Amino acid sequence: MSTVTAPANYEDLIRLIHERHDEMSKTYQRIAVYLTQNPNEVAVHSVNAIAARCGIHASSFVRFAQSLGYQGFKELQALFQKRLATAAPGFEARVRALETELKVREDRSEAGFLRDLVVRDIASLQDLLERISPAEVETAAEMIETAETVFLVGQLRSAPVVDLLRYILTMLGKRCVLLDPSGGLATHMARTMKASDVLIAVSFRFYANEVVNIADEAGAAGVPLVAITDSTLSPLAKSARVLFAVPEHDYSFSRSLAAPMCLAQALTVAVAARLQKDGDSPRIPTVTGT
Numbered sequence: 001m002s003t004v005t006a007p008a009n010y011e012d013l014i015r016l017i018h019e020r021h022d023e024m025s026k027t028y029q030r031i032a033v034y035l036t037q038n039p040n041e042v043a044v045h046s047v048n049a050i051a052a053r054c055g056i057h058a059s060s061f062v063r064f065a066q067s068l069g070y071q072g073f074k075e076l077q078a079l080f081q082k083r084l085a086t087a088a089p090g091f092e093a094r095v096r097a098l099e100t101e102l103k104v105r106e107d108r109s110e111a112g113f114l115r116d117l118v119v120r121d122i123a124s125l126q127d128l129l130e131r132i133s134p135a136e137v138e139t140a141a142e143m144i145e146t147a148e149t150v151f152l153v154g155q156l157r158s159a160p161v162v163d164l165l166r167y168i169l170t171m172l173g174k175r176c177v178l179l180d181p182s183g184g185l186a187t188h189m190a191r192t193m194k195a196s197d198v199l200i201a202v203s204f205r206f207y208a209n210e211v212v213n214i215a216d217e218a219g220a221a222g223v224p225l226v227a228i229t230d231s232t233l234s235p236l237a238k239s240a241r242v243l244f245a246v247p248e249h250d251y252s253f254s255r256s257l258a259a260p261m262c263l264a265q266a267l268t269v270a271v272a273a274r275l276q277k278d279g280d281s282p283r284i285p286t287v288t289g290t
Contacts, residue, residue: 006069006076010039010083013076016068021233027056031064033205033231035080037247043080047073121258124246128259132244140226140242141270144174147198147224153179153186153211154202160257161202161228161264168268171285172275181210190214193223202228202264204248204255207235215239226267228260 007013017032024032034054035042042050051058058073065076144150150169154162166176179186187210193199199218203211212235218225219239227240230248237243244263248255272282 004067004069007079010079013068013079018232020068027060028064028067029233030054030056031061033233036233037231039080040084042077043084047077117256121256124256124259125262128246128263131246132263136242136244137266137270140244140267141274143198143224143226143242144169144200144267144271145274147174148194148196149175149177149198151177151179151190151193151197151199151223152202153190153199153214155181155208155211157255157257158202158204158208158211158228158260161260162200164261165200165264165268168265168284169271172268172272174271174275179214186210187214187217190217193218193221195222195224198224198226200226200228201236201240202260203234203236204230204260212236228263 007016014036017036021029021032031054034050041053045053047058047061051061062073065071065073068076070076150165152162152166162178166178169176177189179189190199199215201211201215201218203215207229215225215227215236216239225236225240226242226244227234227236228244228246229236230246231237232243232245234243234245237245246259246263268284269282272284273279276282
């Protein structure tokens with residue numbers, strides 16, 4: 001049995017998980033990500049149900065809890081249950097509420113797939129409001145506004161998010177450089193960044209190696225980093241001055257970009273308000289003509 005003193009409250013537990021994450025086994029890292037992204041679900045489901053959702057044997061959850069100093073998983077789970085008394089509804093609870101409100105039935109038609117995605121996206125957007133700190137949005141907007149050049153990096157599924165950011169920020173008159181992976185020059189282009197610039201990095205599981213490496217180099221060089229990712233345990237977290245953790249929930253086919261795209265647009269609106277000195281109705285210029 002471990003002699004580690006178990007954290008006595010939820011906040012200390014999450015802090016300990018973050019401190020130990022890099023040294024954990026791959027299985028324990030997957031457990032840690034689930035616990036930090038789904039605290040409400042951890043509070044209300046049995047260890048067997050949680051394990052089934054993760055595709056990990058329940059005994060691994062028990063050993064994970066013991067490695068943190070608890071007698072077993074129930075003792076760790078009690079901290080999540082205590083937190084739930086004052087917490088906002090979790091993602092799964094929001095989905096159930098929306099489905100009840102819309103009086104939907106199981107529907108595997110093409111329209112049913114659309115409904116399912118819309119319900120989950122609405123729940124994700126509601127969850128976004130609860131998770132994102134207004135102070136961090138303000139800080140990120142200020143960093144982007146004052147940056148000499150805004151560098152952007154995001155690959156694979158993250159690419160649409162940085163494409164949107166580049167388009168709107170360019171239309172607002174900000175100098176932007178997209179670290180495009182084509183040609184193999186993204187890492188070399190990133191090494192031209194200065195402390196007066198800002199890097200916006202977007203990456204979700206499974207994190208693109210080049211994006212992570214660029215973020216690490218930026219952090220080491222003192223370049224301010226705004227990260228949009230899926231977890232506070234993301235490899236982008238250690239280098240980020242502002243970290244926006246937008247959890248990705250299980251979808252039947254693919255992961256939705258509704259929440260991170262909404263966050264990206266909110267950041268650009270905030271920057272527009274600053275640049276235009278208009279906090280009431282900032283306007284993002286659009287391309288006209290053909």
